[in-house]
Amino acid sequence: MITGGGTGIGAATAIACNAARMPVVIAGRRLEPLQTVCNQLDRGLIVQVDVTDPDHVPTLLDSAEEAFGPPWAVLANAGHGLDRTAHGTSEAAMREIFEVNFFSTHLLLQEAARRMIARQQGGHLLATASCVSKFAPPYHGAYAATKAAQDLYCQAMRLELAPAGIHVSTVHPGTIVTDFFDVSANLSGRTGTRSGIDHTPKMFQQTPDRIASAIVKCLRRPVPEVWTSKLIRLSAAIRTYFPKMLDRSMRKMLESDRIESE
């Protein structure tokens, strides 16, 4: 089961899971992209939900169970970015991004875990966090905070649920070419300046298929964290020991006129 399954990483993962012969449930707000993905699935189900509505959790899990039986794996993937300075982020915008990226993950994985524990047959819970769960670039503080929250939440969950045979994994994409950057720019009122992707050299940009096949590999052989860039993973490790060093390289992303304008 994949939230945000109609586009980008979620859609590619749905298609990769289908190729691995899994039945797939995809969820999101817009029917059209979900339908396009579902047409490519042998055993697919669409559930149209907004993950900020708490009722989406029973709706999703019950529909999945009815169609294919209890889901083995649940991927909390729906999310969006925000391209604002930390001090320029309003309380409302901060609460909204936490609702979509973090609270929806909490509500879905919590209920999925409870059902898996009750069934006593194990399972696999996953969340699409980000590489920025480990280090925050400028203008993405609010977004990075939601991803760090997902990451730490899942770390604890992984330890707590291991005795019940339930795996918990976080996915840490770098820069993946999807609608994410346009959506983020639009939500931030910064149309035309996709700061995350425009600062990333092409050689570090990856396709959603790359992440999708790593997720399928993780479903087969569960690992705590899924990464598809060794260099970015190394940067995260270096940052822990040498925060100043990473700050220096991140300063290249600073735009001289932004502090004043926000």
Ligand SMILES: NC(=O)c1ccc[n+]([C@@H]2O[C@H](COP(=O)([O-])OP(=O)(O)OC[C@H]3O[C@@H](n4cnc5c(N)ncnc54)[C@H](OP(=O)(O)O)[C@@H]3O)[C@@H](O)[C@H]2O)c1
């Ligand atoms: N692209 C990257 O470089 C990158 C890097 C690191 C992490 N990520 C993470 O990867 C995940 C997927 O992003 P993506 O890159 O695949 O971008 P995307 O194509 O924009 O996918 C986001 C998906 O989330 C769904 N969504 C957003 N708000 C929702 C809501 N309130 N209720 C239900 N569904 C909602 C969207 O569908 P609807 O609009 O139809 O609802 C969409 O399918 C996100 O969590 C993102 O933070 C992306």
